[in-house]
Amino acid sequence: MNVAEILEGKRVCVCCGSGGVGKTTTSAAIALGMAARGAKVAVVTIDPANRLANALGLEQLGNEPRRVSRDRLAVGPIDVKGELWAMMLDPKRTFDELIDRIAPDSGRAEEIKANRVYRELSTAVSGSQELTAIAKLYELDQENEFDLLVLDTPPSRNALEFLDAPGRLNSFLEGRALKAFLRPTGFGVRALGRGALPLLGGLRRITGLDLITDLTVFFQLLGDMTNDFSERAAQVEQLLRADTTAFVLVSSAAREAVDEAIWFGERLASDGLPFAGVIVNRVHHDLLGDREPRELSAALAGTLTPSLAGRVSDNFRDYHVLATRDDHNLSRLATQLDARRLLLVPQLDDDVHDIDGLARVHRYLFASQVDRERLIADLVA
Numbered sequence: 001m002n003v004a005e006i007l008e009g010k011r012v013c014v015c016c017g018s019g020g021v022g023k024t025t026t027s028a029a030i031a032l033g034m035a036a037r038g039a040k041v042a043v044v045t046i047d048p049a050n051r052l053a054n055a056l057g058l059e060q061l062g063n064e065p066r067r068v069s070r071d072r073l074a075v076g077p078i079d080v081k082g083e084l085w086a087m088m089l090d091p092k093r094t095f096d097e098l099i100d101r102i103a104p105d106s107g108r109a110e111e112i113k114a115n116r117v118y119r120e121l122s123t124a125v126s127g128s129q130e131l132t133a134i135a136k137l138y139e140l141d142q143e144n145e146f147d148l149l150v151l152d153t154p155p156s157r158n159a160l161e162f163l164d165a166p167g168r169l170n171s172f173l174e175g176r177a178l179k180a181f182l183r184p185t186g187f188g189v190r191a192l193g194r195g196a197l198p199l200l201g202g203l204r205r206i207t208g209l210d211l212i213t214d215l216t217v218f219f220q221l222l223g224d225m226t227n228d229f230s231e232r233a234a235q236v237e238q239l240l241r242a243d244t245t246a247f248v249l250v251s252s253a254a255r256e257a258v259d260e261a262i263w264f265g266e267r268l269a270s271d272g273l274p275f276a277g278v279i280v281n282r283v284h285h286d287l288l289g290d291r292e293p294r295e296l297s298a299a300l301a302g303t304l305t306p307s308l309a310g311r312v313s314d315n316f317r318d319y320h321v322l323a324t325r326d327d328h329n330l331s332r333l334a335t336q337l338d339a340r341r342l343l344l345v346p347q348l349d350d351d352v353h354d355i356d357g358l359a360r361v362h363r364y365l366f367a368s369q370v371d372r373e374r375l376i377a378d379l380v381a
């Protein structure tokens with residue numbers, strides 16, 4: 001299978017994965033590929049590298065998708081029949097907009113936005129980026145202007161964090177945290193469960209009595225708006241569970257990453273969330289094949305100095321070790337998940353920071369099985 005087949009009939013694609021695996025890169029490449037096939041696609045990226053942001057025309061922070069111009073796309077090798085739109089998420093602004101939308105009047109909205117607890121909550125606290133990413137996704141889905149929305153997710157320790165974070169924040173907003181805070185016996189953190197600890201940790205930085213006062217005022221200000229939060233959360237959950245939504249895990253082929261991919265698949269299944277597949281990024285393919293490293297250094301000796309030939313063949317040998325490891329881990333992953341839903345993208349020579357780079361990643365994601373094998377064979381040759 002390829003990404004186009006996996007996303008057939010889908011309206012939302014959420015790319016999850018642990019830090020640095022290539023979520024931002026693959027979400028942009030997926031969006032590019034689907035736009036190339038004629039769809040009107042928006043990719044919501046989170047903190048893309050500067051050069052990638054520039055390549056997509058995201059120099060200025062804006063909290064709405066902008067169309068990537070034909071001129072920018074034309075520098076790459078892909079003919080884009082549809083439309084590619086991109087935005088870089090601004091979590092603080094998204095949170096503010098959420099408050100504006102659900103506050104009963106603008107006065108209350110301004111008061112909330114000026115509150116210290118709110119300011120902390122909307123920026124530094126873990127979970128706020130995840131919540132705003134989902135809030136943006138929901139809002140764009142409601143506006144119904146795109147055929148497909150591709151959501152990049154915030155850097156996190158592991159992919160499951162993305163699924164847990166909004167719930168954590170939500171239970172905080174429903175006031176459970178405050179009740180626990182104000183319990184005379186202490187912080188009552190245990191009553192909240194472990195999930196709330198990062199939130200409280202973030203808030204603890206505001207010290208002393210002020211915290212209690214600010215928190216109390218904050219929850220008074222929120223008042224019955226917490227019901228709206230809960231209602232929205234229920235609708236968002238519906239969107240995430242819809243069969244037009246696809247969760248894609250981006251992973252590497254390292255052992256822990258493969259373990260995580262297996263857990264992630266199980267967790268999505270038990271939560272009733274639609275799991276579409278795993279993109280295994282930066283795979284090392286065996287470039288040595290059946291050749292012995294010694295053979296290689298002998299072959300290179302004619303063209304390179306002996307010491308350089310030795311170093312090059314050492315390099316190949318190290319790569320061969322990585323490739324063998326990746327191959328072993330991938331076989332394990334393939335037995336645990338539907339192997340047809342594993343899409344491999346090789347380790348490329350360069351970082352992916354422009355339309356050309358995205359096009360290279362895109363080739364592997366959208367190739368047919370036969371073409372993919374040919375591409376890998378070319379790589380090895």
Ligand SMILES: Nc1ncnc2c1ncn2[C@@H]1O[C@H](COP(=O)(O)OP(=O)(O)OP(=O)(O)O)[C@@H](O)[C@H]1O
Pocket residue numbers: 017018019020021022023024025026049153154155156281282283345346347348349350351352353361
């Ligand atoms: N297949 C690849 N080959 C070579 N480099 C790659 C490949 N995929 C991604 N990269 C590079 O790896 C780095 C991390 O990629 P990216 O920013 O997409 O990861 P991420 O999962 O979004 O990270 P974070 O969790 O920090 O948001 C980038 O410099 C990117 O250009």
Ligand SMILES: [Mg+2]
Pocket residue numbers: 023024025046047048152153154155
């Ligand atoms: Mg990223």
